[in-house]
Amino acid sequence: MRDGPGIVAFMRSSLGSVANNAGGGSELYRASKAALNSLTRSFAARLGGRRIMVLAVAPGWVRTDMGGRSAPLSVEASVHGIVDVLEARHGSQRHGFVDYSAANCGGST
Numbered sequence: 001m002r003d004g005p006g007i008v009a010f011m012r013s014s015l016g017s018v019a020n021n022a023g024g025g026s027e028l029y030r031a032s033k034a035a036l037n038s039l040t041r042s043f044a045a046r047l048g049g050r051r052i053m054v055l056a057v058a059p060g061w062v063r064t065d066m067g068g069r070s071a072p073l074s075v076e077a078s079v080h081g082i083v084d085v086l087e088a089r090h091g092s093q094r095h096g097f098v099d100y101s102a103a104n105c106g107g108s109t
Helices: 027-047 075-089
Strands: 006-011 052-058 095-099
Touching (some): 006 027, 027 095, 052 075, 075 095
Parallel strands (some): 052 095
């Protein structure tokens, strides 16, 4: 992957947004995801014009220990959605913050 094409993907969360943190809570988790956002942007910048995409992908609200029983997505649905996003973006060479569910609707965040 040294010369691409390829994708390096990281698992992000909307809780990592500094601008959208109006409610507080989960401070350590939020801080770690905000740091991840910064890391992915810096990593993408360092790659320059190489054909490697750096994505920070949000899995959606998933039924896990953290997401809880009322989350709308199963682990399987989330994984399939993430794989679809990765396959659709393969070969491009840009940085992106992608929400799996928004990406399926044509948007990214």
